[in-house]
Amino acid sequence: MTLAPHCHVKTIATVCLSGTLEDKLIAAAHAGFHGIELFEPDLVASTSSPKQIRERCEELGLQIVLYQPFRDLDSTDPQQFQRNLSRLDRKFDVMAELGVDLILVCSNASADAVADMDELAAQLRAAGDRAGRRGMRIAYEALAWGRTVDLWRQSWEVVRRADHPAVGLCLDSFHILSRASTVGELGDVPGDKIFFLQLADAPHKDMDVLQWSRHYRLFPGEGAFDLVAFTAAVLDAGYRGPLSLEVFNDVFRQSSPVRTAIDAVRSLGALEAGLDGHRPQQQIDAAFVELTATPTNLASAEHALAALGFSRSATHRSKKVTAWTQAEATILLTVAADAPEDDSLAVAAIGLDAEDPTGFAASAEGLNVAALPRVVRPGEADLPAVAAPDGVSIFFVSTEGGGLDWRRDFDLVPTIDTEASAGITGLDHVSVTAPFDRYDESVLFYRSVLGMRTEEVAEYPGPYGLVRSHLLRVPQPSRFGVALNGPLLRRGKWSPGVVNPQHIAFTTDDIFGTLSTFPADAPILQIPANYYLDLQARLNLADHFVADLQRRNILYDCSPDGEYLHAYTTVIGSQVYFEIIERRGDYRGRPLADGPVRMAAHVAARRAKAHT
Numbered sequence: 292m293t294l295a296p297h298c299h300v301k302t303i304a305t306v307c308l309s310g311t312l313e314d315k316l317i318a319a320a321h322a323g324f325h326g327i328e329l330f331e332p333d334l335v336a337s338t339s340s341p342k343q344i345r346e347r348c349e350e351l352g353l354q355i356v357l358y359q360p361f362r363d364l365d366s367t368d369p370q371q372f373q374r375n376l377s378r379l380d381r382k383f384d385v386m387a388e389l390g391v392d393l394i395l396v397c398s399n400a401s402a403d404a405v406a407d408m409d410e411l412a413a414q415l416r417a418a419g420d421r422a423g424r425r426g427m428r429i430a431y432e433a434l435a436w437g438r439t440v441d442l443w444r445q446s447w448e449v450v451r452r453a454d455h456p457a458v459g460l461c462l463d464s465f466h467i468l469s470r471a472s473t474v475g476e477l478g479d480v481p482g483d484k485i486f487f488l489q490l491a492d493a494p495h496k497d498m499d500v501l502q503w504s505r506h507y508r509l510f511p512g513e514g515a516f517d518l519v520a521f522t523a524a525v526l527d528a529g530y531r532g533p534l535s536l537e538v539f540n541d542v543f544r545q546s547s548p549v550r551t552a553i554d555a556v557r558s559l560g561a562l563e564a565g566l567d568g569h570r571p572q573q574q575i576d577a578a579f580v581e582l583t584a585t586p587t588n589l590a591s592a593e594h595a596l597a598a599l600g601f602s603r604s605a606t607h608r609s610k611k612v613t614a615w616t617q618a619e620a621t622i623l624l625t626v627a628a629d630a631p632e633d634d635s636l637a638v639a640a641i642g643l644d645a646e647d648p649t650g651f652a653a654s655a656e657g658l659n660v661a662a663l664p665r666v667v668r669p670g671e672a673d674l675p676a677v678a679a680p681d682g683v684s685i686f687f688v689s690t691e692g693g694g695l696d697w698r699r700d701f702d703l704v705p706t707i708d709t710e711a712s713a714g715i716t717g718l719d720h721v722s723v724t725a726p727f728d729r730y731d732e733s734v735l736f737y738r739s740v741l742g743m744r745t746e747e748v749a750e751y752p753g754p755y756g757l758v759r760s761h762l763l764r765v766p767q768p769s770r771f772g773v774a775l776n777g778p779l780l781r782r783g784k785w786s787p788g789v790v791n792p793q794h795i796a797f798t799t800d801d802i803f804g805t806l807s808t809f810p811a812d813a814p815i816l817q818i819p820a821n822y823y824l825d826l827q828a829r830l831n832l833a834d835h836f837v838a839d840l841q842r843r844n845i846l847y848d849c850s851p852d853g854e855y856l857h858a859y860t861t862v863i864g865s866q867v868y869f870e871i872i873e874r875r876g877d878y879r880g881r882p883l884a885d886g887p888v889r890m891a892a893h894v895a896a897r898r899a900k901a902h903t
Contacts, residue, residue: 300533301559302356304328304489307538308548312337312344315548316351322552323659326354328489328535329389341388356533357430357487358386359395365405365414372414379418383425393428393486395461398437398446406439412452419455430461430486435470435500443467447480459486462525463537465493465508468516469500474524482529489537490562492516494748508538510558512738513731515748519565526566534559546728554680554732557659561739564658573646575741576769577718578688578697579614580795581623581640588636588864589626595863596622598813599797599871600713600805605701609668614701619717620797636864638793640676640684641721641773643741648675648687648695655740671700679736680729681775683721714805719796719872720762720772730759730777737763737773746772747880753778753890762881774881792893794859794868802856802873806843816859816868816896818844822888846889848882855882859889861896868893 303324308315312333319327327348337344348355361382366372382394396418398404405411415431422429433446440446443462450460462485467474492514496503511518522534536555543551584592593603596615604616611626625639645651652675656662663676663684672695676686688697725733737743743763750759756778764772776792799805809815823841826832830849840847840856848855853876860869 299559299563300325300356301556302326302328302354302533302535303552303555304330304357304359304535304537305333306330307536307540307543307555308551309544309546310548312339313347316344316347316353318548318552320351320353321549322556324353324552324556326356326533328357328359328395328537329355329391330359334385334389341385345388345390355389355391356535357393357395358382358389358391361394361396363399363401363404364396364418365399365411366403367405368403371403376418376421380421383422383427386427387425392426393430394422395487396429396431398432398434398440400434400437402438404438408439408445408449409452411439412449412454415449415453415458416455419453419458423455423457428457428459428486430459432461432463432489433466435466435504442470442472443474444472444476447484450484459484461487461489462530463489463491464516464518464521465489465491465504465537468521469493469503474521477524477528480528482531485525485528485530485532487532487535488522488525488530489535490518490522490559491536491538492518492558505539506541508540509731510536510538510555510735511562512558512735518562522562523566534562540731542728542731550729550732553659554735557739558735560658561735564739573651573742574769575643575645575651575765575771577721577771578642578644578686578690579621579623580638580718580721581612581625581642581684582636582867583625583627583639584636584864586626589624591863592624592636595814595860595869596624597711598810599860599869600711600715600808602711603704605698605703607701609671609700612701617712617715617797620715622795636867638683638721638723638795638867640686642674642686642688642697644690645687648689651675651687652677658739660736660740672697677740680733681723681725683723685741713808714799714801715797715871716800717798718771719798719870720764720774722774722776722792722794722796724791724793725775725777727777730761730775733775734761734763737775741765743773749883751883751886753887754894755890758886760881760883760886790866792862792866792868794870796857796870796872799871799873802845802858802871803839803843805871805873806845806858814861814863815844816861816889816892818846818888818892819895822846846882846885848878848885850878852876853878857882857885859892861900862893 301324303319305315305327308318364375419429431446431450433440433443435441447460450458490511491508492511493508495515496507601615601617603613605614613624615622655677660677663678667673674686674688676684678684689695743765746764747762750757758776761775762772764770823837827837845856845858855878856873858871862868
């Protein structure tokens with residue numbers, strides 16, 4: 292298969308996907324993969340013969356590029372080693388029917404693994420002889436938990452000593468990067484001896500590497516590994532084979548195989564863009580956040596915005612949309628008559644002010660992100676938009692005039708009450724609940740499509756289970772961010788907490804001054820007195836300062852770099868609330884320890900409201 296420069300063959304291991312082998316093949320082909328690594332358990336469980344699987348792959352335009360895995364080849368028991376070679380011969384028979392010539396052989400992790408490197412190389416050479424006679428090749432991989440060989444340099448040393456044309460290396464990013472191994476010495480490996488490359492990302496975990504590998508791998512761009520640098524080093528060493536994904540992930544293996552495959556191919560597209568230096572470089576900032584309200588909760592939403600110092604600044608010419616503005620923060624409030632019959636208020640969209648909105652949208656489509664279909668009336672701005680995996684629409688807009696200036700569809704309100712301003716200066720971040728099975732996909736979306744960077748990844752205990760949170764921001768000078776939150780496991784329906792909370796965080800230079808302007812009926816969340824007793828004990832704060840915090844229901848944290856003061860509203864409708872933030876100094880991230888306090892306070896507020 293011949294592709295243009297910088298366009299690599301993209302393949303995926305069937306173990307990455309959910310379903311039967313037939314489901315996996317269809318999903319891989321639909322997503323645009325060129326080939327697959329066939330995971331042996333998928334073949335064993337299939338009702339199709341190897342020949343039928345080869346024919347099905349040909350129908351779908353897929354090439355089987357690797358058969359895997361073959362475990363525990365070497366042995367200190369000569370008779371067992373001969374039985375292993377016989378087992379290998381039978382796998383070559385299967386591979387011949389499948390039409391694949393490359394098999395993955397893992398380093399031995401069992402008790403009878405050969406410890407002497409020369410003897411190990413001799414056994415690998417013997418296997419290479421059998422492979423060569425059949426027109427097959429062996430890609431030898433160092434498992435991170437292998438008994439003798441657990442580092443890639445050791446696997447290369449065995450391959451080098453084996454010195455057989457049918458024996459080469461398989462380099463797996465997880466096995467290498469999970470052991471903090473460097474790849475600087477790859478230049479010493481002839482490029483034609485690197486037979487295969489497997490790619491997987493992962494979050495940082497302080498745990499057994501085998502369990503880390505089997506349950507927590509991610510697609511490139513979703514975790515903490517620098518796969519751009521890793522892949523570039525392998526390519527610089529002369530590797531010219533496929534870029535292949537091998538990801539063991541419990542969530543992916545329960546999710547829609549088509550959606551997972553599309554996310555997987557998007558991850559490789561983003562990786563290629565990084566290799567070519569084509570990551571999003573445009574400066575973007577938040578132009579607006581859109582909230583949808585039902586007719587029944589519109590008044591509550593308007594009251595909350597007015598209490599926070601926002602003024603109605605514009606109305607849409609043809610839709611039930613009003614703009615509420617304060618300094619650099621704009622909220623669009625849309626009435627959705629067809630919304631569910633509850634008190635739903637939801638974050639529907641984020642408008643991003645971009646230098647080249649059309650170019651941003653085109654880059655998104657190049658990463659398999661479909662354009663959002665919209666009804667645009669004559670004379671209205673045809674704003675390009677895409678849907679994030681968390682359900683929020685992302686609009687690429689301009690505030691510099693022209694056809695993509697979102698404001699052209701609005702009429703300004705003749706008089707704006709500038710006296711209503713409460714000192715809110717702008718939008719800090721929007722927080723959404725990412726669906727359980729789309730959390731990692733959402734991380735990849737904001738990183739690859741919008742060029743955001745991870746600022747903080749954390750887990751914290753909420754009243755109803757662990758919550759994981761991932762804060763991403765656009766590079767300076769904007770610093771606008773999106774926080775993805777979600778339970779580690781699906782939560783039962785009994786929980787009285789907010790099911791899918793969303794919130795919009797605003798900035799202020801003086802939180803005490805801002806809160807002092809709010810009317811008495813402003814929906815400020817009441818923080819329990821126990822929080823302030825603990826705060827004073829932990830941080831040894833002055834009595835009068837803690838009293839001021841408590842009087843205004845302000846939560847507080849400090850670090851060596853600065854301070855973080857913030858307050859919340861109650862939930863407006865069924866899931867949306869607001870936050871006001873003042874940062875002092877160079878405080879980074881968020882005070883996640885305040886999360887459980889806020890969650891419990893929201894539950895208390897909702898229960899109190901239900902009894903009134």
